[in-house]
Amino acid sequence: xxxxxxxxxxxxxxxxxxxxxxxxxxxxxxxxxxxxxxxxxxxxxxxxxxxxxxxxxxxxxxxxxxxxxxxxxxxxxxxxxxxxxxxxxxxxxxxxxxxxxxxxxxxxxxxxxxxxxxxxxxxxxxxxxxxxxxxxxxxxxxxxxxxxxxxxxxxxxxxxxxxxxxxxxxxxxxxxxxxxxxxxxxxxxxxxxxxxxxxxxxxxxxxxxxxxxxxxxxxxxxxxxxxxxxxxxxxxxxxxxxxxxxxxxxxxxxxxxxxxxxxxxxxxxxxxxxxxxxxxxxxxx
Amino acid sequence: xxxxxxxxxxxxxxxxxxxxxxxxxxxxxxxxxxxxxxxxxxxxxxxxxxxxxxxxxxxxxxxxxxxxxxxxxxxxxxxxxxxxxxxxxxxxxxxxxxxxxxxxxxxxxxxxxxxxxxxxxxxxxxxxxxxxxxxxxxxxxxxxxxxxxxxxxxxxxxxxxxxxxxxxxxxxxxxxxxxxxxxxxxxxxxxxxxxxxxxxxxxxxxxxxxxxxxxxxxxxxxxxxxxxxxxxxxxxxxxxxxxxxxxxxxxxxxxxxxxxxxxxxxxxxxxxxxxxxxxxxxxxxxxxxxxxxxxxxxxxxxxxxxxxxxxxxxxxxxxxxxxxxxxxxxxxxxxxxxxxxxxxxxxxxxxxxxxxxxxxxxxxxxxxxxxxxxxxxxxxxxxxxxxxxxxxxxxxxxxxxxxxxxxxxxxxxxxxxxxxxxxxxxxxxxxxxxxxxxxxxxxxxxxxxxxxxxxxxxxxxxxxxxxxxxxxxxxxxxxxxxxxxxxxxxxxxxxxxxxxxxxxxxxxxxxxxxxxxxxxxxxxxxxxxxxxxxxxxxxxxxxxxxxxxxxxxxx
Numbered sequence: 001x002x003x004x005x006x007x008x009x010x011x012x013x014x015x016x017x018x019x020x021x022x023x024x025x026x027x028x029x030x031x032x033x034x035x036x037x038x039x040x041x042x043x044x045x046x047x048x049x050x051x052x053x054x055x056x057x058x059x060x061x062x063x064x065x066x067x068x069x070x071x072x073x074x075x076x077x078x079x080x081x082x083x084x085x086x087x088x089x090x091x092x093x094x095x096x097x098x099x100x101x102x103x104x105x106x107x108x109x110x111x112x113x114x115x116x117x118x119x120x121x122x123x124x125x126x127x128x129x130x131x132x133x134x135x136x137x138x139x140x141x142x143x144x145x146x147x148x149x150x151x152x153x154x155x156x157x158x159x160x161x162x163x164x165x166x167x168x169x170x171x172x173x174x175x176x177x178x179x180x181x182x183x184x185x186x187x188x189x190x191x192x193x194x195x196x197x198x199x200x201x202x203x204x205x206x207x208x209x210x211x212x213x214x215x216x217x218x219x220x221x222x223x224x225x226x227x228x229x230x231x232x233x234x235x236x237x238x239x240x241x242x243x244x245x246x247x248x249x250x251x252x253x254x255x256x257x258x259x260x261x262x263x264x265x266x267x268x269x270x271x272x273x274x275x276x277x278x279x280x281x282x283x284x285x
Numbered sequence: 286x287x288x289x290x291x292x293x294x295x296x297x298x299x300x301x302x303x304x305x306x307x308x309x310x311x312x313x314x315x316x317x318x319x320x321x322x323x324x325x326x327x328x329x330x331x332x333x334x335x336x337x338x339x340x341x342x343x344x345x346x347x348x349x350x351x352x353x354x355x356x357x358x359x360x361x362x363x364x365x366x367x368x369x370x371x372x373x374x375x376x377x378x379x380x381x382x383x384x385x386x387x388x389x390x391x392x393x394x395x396x397x398x399x400x401x402x403x404x405x406x407x408x409x410x411x412x413x414x415x416x417x418x419x420x421x422x423x424x425x426x427x428x429x430x431x432x433x434x435x436x437x438x439x440x441x442x443x444x445x446x447x448x449x450x451x452x453x454x455x456x457x458x459x460x461x462x463x464x465x466x467x468x469x470x471x472x473x474x475x476x477x478x479x480x481x482x483x484x485x486x487x488x489x490x491x492x493x494x495x496x497x498x499x500x501x502x503x504x505x506x507x508x509x510x511x512x513x514x515x516x517x518x519x520x521x522x523x524x525x526x527x528x529x530x531x532x533x534x535x536x537x538x539x540x541x542x543x544x545x546x547x548x549x550x551x552x553x554x555x556x557x558x559x560x561x562x563x564x565x566x567x568x569x570x571x572x573x574x575x576x577x578x579x580x581x582x583x584x585x586x587x588x589x590x591x592x593x594x595x596x597x598x599x600x601x602x603x604x605x606x607x608x609x610x611x612x613x614x615x616x617x618x619x620x621x622x623x624x625x626x627x628x629x630x631x632x633x634x635x636x637x638x639x640x641x642x643x644x645x646x647x648x649x650x651x652x653x654x655x656x657x658x659x660x661x662x663x664x665x666x667x668x669x670x671x672x673x674x675x676x677x678x679x680x681x682x683x684x685x686x687x688x689x690x691x692x693x694x695x696x697x698x699x700x701x702x703x704x705x706x707x708x709x710x711x712x713x714x715x716x717x718x719x720x721x722x723x724x725x726x727x728x729x730x731x732x733x734x735x736x737x738x739x740x741x742x743x744x745x746x747x748x749x750x751x752x753x754x755x756x757x758x759x760x761x762x763x764x765x766x767x768x769x770x771x772x773x774x775x776x777x778x779x780x781x782x783x784x785x786x787x788x789x790x791x792x793x794x795x796x797x798x799x800x801x802x803x804x805x806x807x808x809x810x811x812x813x814x815x816x817x818x819x820x821x822x823x824x825x826x827x828x829x830x831x832x833x834x835x836x837x838x839x840x
Contacts, residue, residue: 011698060685061686062697063527064687065523065526065553065688075524075527077527079511080484080535081679101519102516102519260506260510267484267485269532270509272482281476281643281646284468284472
């Protein structure tokens with residue numbers, strides 16, 4: 001019996017009460033439903049972490065892989081079956097720390113997936129160490145003198161590596177977040193949404209109130225197609241934090257460029273022409 | 286059979302000359318086994334190709350030479366001691382070396398006159414063809430595929446001039462192999478992968494595995510395969526797993542260093558039950574080791590890589606023909622049992638060329654998993670009698686598919702329940718029970734009665750086979766060998782039977798610690814009485830095995 005419901009039902013979660021992930025998963029559910037996606041054709045993918053539990057909690061296809069390795073698995077799944085809508089939901093440790101190399105190079109590949117990074121500037125699953133985006137001086141049980149490293153700037157990095165859709169939002173701004181998620185999913189190519197979220201248990205600095213006070217929407221006068229302006233905006237992270245589409249550019253995707261994928265038949269359903277085997281053997285004779 | 290060596294510095298065309306010459310000799314009807322010995326540098330150093338050819342079956346290389354073609358003087362110095370009585374050295378007229386077995390041709394001068402200093406190799410080819418009683422019949426067909434059209438005439442002219450500048454030393458012998466295939470071990474693996482239905486290959490370049498990716502990339506558009514160069518080996522295997530999860534047959538290839546990075550994801554394939562094929566084309570380690578040389582030292586590593594416990598299979602390929610068929614089998618086993626299957630080859634097989642009977646594509650069976658039959662909710666990790674849960678691909682309207690690196694319930698959701706944990710572990714290992722019935726016993730060769738039983742695995746197949754034949758024909762004593770292809774799970778039936786009659790059990794391995802002997806001892810309590818181990822990065826030859834065996838038996 002197949003389930004024909006278009007609802008992305010939610011399962012019980014294991015997150016702390018008040019966690020920003022609740023806001024994000026609700027928005028994700030709403031975005032997918034408003035886009036009228038069939039849950040059978042959606043594949044949620046993640047690495048490991050608190051945010052990475054997201055695929056477990058919606059009724060759709062799910063892949064919970066290894067810490068840091070969500071992107072390589074996700075882009076390959078999309079290459080294998082272009083009919084799938086693939087959304088990666090995972091944390092900033094998974095995306096920018098353990099998976100930093102994959103972050104850079106999958107931007108360059110530009111496979112049509114969405115990457116929603118739940119960014120709470122702290123490690124949750126491992127209980128409170130600094131994350132790549134933790135602010136300098138952030139004190140933890142490991143960074144006892146405060147984090148000494150320059151915080152990683154995902155938006156700058158994404159723009160520099162050539163991403164065509166770079167956005168930021170806040171888990172406490174569901175109206176904007178749903179809209180950005182929908183645009184990211186509809187965008188043809190790799191789309192990054194860095195989503196600021198509070199961690200009620202381990203981050204007492206970057207709280208809900210902290211973000212609420214600082215975030216502001218980029219208004220209509222802002223042109224996300226202007227790369228230099230986007231870099232300026234990507235650098236803005238302090239008393240004011242801009243949210244919205246920071247940079248957008250339509251680029252050729254992996255599918256556009258790869259000749260094997262130019263046919264309408266997804267890779268996973270393509271069959272080998274058996275006469276080729278004879279032909280390839282002949283080349284050795 | 287004959288054995289010649291082409292030697293020179295990197296960049297002097299040793300490899301190209303060897304590749305063309307072996308094709309010409311095969312066209313003349315000969316069996317070929319050619320081996321490459323290459324330094325890890327792009328220019329300079331000392332590289333050589335050994336080409337063994339003749340009308341009879343040839344299983345491996347030999348270091349005893351009938352001829353040396355020297356592109357530099359160092360080649361003569363290094364290899365002249367390997368010449369058999371009556372052997373010759375061919376070199377340029379300008380070289381200082383003297384001796385009655387040295388034939389000098391003004392190759393460099395001739396090449397200059399032809400107008401292309403790079404055709405020196407073709408002059409040498411002409412001279413070799415003449416020396417061995419061959420004709421120029423096949424040069425146009427072979428060269429057409431081997432060189433760019435603008436250089437074709439120069440090269441053909443060079444072959445003819447080389448041909449005319451020496452005398453015939455040997456008579457042509459009739460061989461029946463002109464219509465057989467001449468290919469390298471890595472090409473055989475690549476072709477096997479295509480035949481098995483490969484759709485996605487991701488890898489990071491690493492010697493000596495890269496030529497698999499290169500071959501596949503050359504065919505990708507026509508054969509409908511996505512070949513993606515990954516940013517690192519961790520990405521390569523995670524990509525392969527992602528593609529396989531979504532329904533595209535996937536493979537990655539690397540050498541030991543790259544496989545070290547893939548280890549965690551091997552466990553992901555194990556627990557999430559996502560089929561993948563991983564080829565490890567071994568080279569000497571640890572760390573960077575000897576990048577362009579050969580070893581069989583990753584066996585222990587492959588059978589135990591990754592934390593935790595999960596079923597896996599490791600197949601060592603024995604020769605070029607085996608590499609093709611076992612690659613197909615690796616895909617089939619991975620699909621059927623939803624496990625990672627690892628192919629173990631090495632630089633020796635990867636880069637050497639051999640003549641094999643054309644592959645019989647009609648004989649190939651590609652495993653097709655049955656469509657899952659279920660009522661109600663689809664359960665990706667359903668507990669079944671044989672441990673194999675019917676596999677649905679995400680995207681069909683039939684049900685939701687979950688994959689999880691965490692321990693999970695039948696639906697694929699994270700659990701910590703003790704009871705379900707045990708059930709899932711047991712379910713995964715249950716698959717091995719059925720798989721055990723498909724394990725291939727080692728090949729037994731040699732005399733039915735014997736005192737000494739040699740034991741080997743993978744690429745030492747050819748050298749051991751040759752050694753056993755020789756020993757049985759000449760030593761007055763009787764020898765046999767068990768040659769393993771499947772190494773994990775280890776087949777033990779034939780082993781238990783064949784060791785009974787043996788007074789000496791000698792493992793022959795291309796590593797320092799006797800890894801197969803250890804695995805056999807762990808699994809069966811059977812202990813090898815002596816070991817022949819080589820770990821200098823150069824493949825053991827039949828004659829080296831013969832000498833070592835006779836020394837052991839004489840003890």
